[in-house]
Amino acid sequence: MLTRLIYAFVIFFVIFTPLELLFPLHSQKFFRRGWWADFLHFFVTRIFVNLCLAIAIFFLLPVLDQLINPNIQNLIAAQPFVLQLTIAVFVQELGAYFAHRLLHTVPFLWKFHAIHHSSEEIDWLSAARLHPLDQTFTRICGFIPLYILGFTKEILGLYIIVVTFNAIFIHANVRFKFGPLKWIIATPEFHRWHHVNDPTVYTKNLAGTFPVIDLIFGTLYLPKDKFPTQYGIGEPISDQYLPQLIHPFWKNENLQIDR
Structure with missing residues (x-):
């Protein structure tokens, strides 16, 4: 696992770092505040997540197996590979969208x-x-519908690659405009508004891949000829890795929960 993470980091570094240095939207240092914490998140948190997922899935599978409909699974399996992948990403995106919405509106989940x-x-x-x-x-939340619908391991593996790459891409500090594409696929131009420190857009642009989902559920925000200038939540959270892991478990009455 560590070897794969190292390869992934090198690939992302080689692709995105030159773009951010040559075409930055915001001028900021390479070793910005919190860089080393994020570096540890890339490696250590991923290991924690995989462990937590393995435990959660172990307990969920007996329940999910009761919800499987062989006819629906056969229908999915009969589709061309590319269509299966597209459906898998869209279905996962729906699950992740509502999970993301809960993360912003449920106080306990927002702490994390x-x-x-x-x-x-x-x-x-x-x-x-x-x-x-x-x-x-x-x-x-994204895995449950994919498992019930019966997508193959190959589809699930490729979907993870696609979703992971896009998650990295939409956070890139680049000033590119993407024209009509921004209405089809999530881009930095679309996602940076989700991180802006502005109460009017706290729960906008929740989709990770398809902005049309935000359009359908009324959470799309793409103002013309504007870009955000300030990010964050306006509340004190450490730039260090371990304090960030511990933070949700400490009582913090001042932390905003209406995002």
Whole structure:
């Protein structure tokens, strides 16, 4: 697992770091505040998440197996590979969208998700700043419909690659405009509004891959000829890795929960 994470980090570093240095939206240092914490999140948190997922899935499978409909699974299996992958990403996206919405509106869940939103400088590596329990909850919500519908291991593996790459991409500190594409696929231009420190857009742009889902559920926000200037949640959360893991378990009456 560690070897795969190292390969992934190198690939993302080689792709996105030059783009952020050459075409930055915001001028910020390479070793910005919290960079080392996010570096640890990329490696250590991923290991924690995989462990939590394995435990959660072990207990969920007996329940999920009771919900499986062989006819629906056969219908899915009969579709072309590309269509299966597209359906898998869209279905996962629906599950993850509602999980994300709950993370912003349920006070207990927000305590964990607030760690991700504590970044005041956004770049590709900031995508890794996720509390393990936050990420486990989101992944489970996306996994459940995929398992019930019977997608193959190959589809699930490729979907993980697609979703992971896109999660990194939409956090990149680049100033590119994506034209009509921004209405089809989530881009940095779309997602950076989700991180802005502005109460009017706290629960906007919740989709990770398809903005049309936000359009359908009334949470799309893409103002013309504007870009955000301030990110974060306006509340104190440490830039250090271990304090971020511990933070949700400490009583914090001042932490905003209406995002």
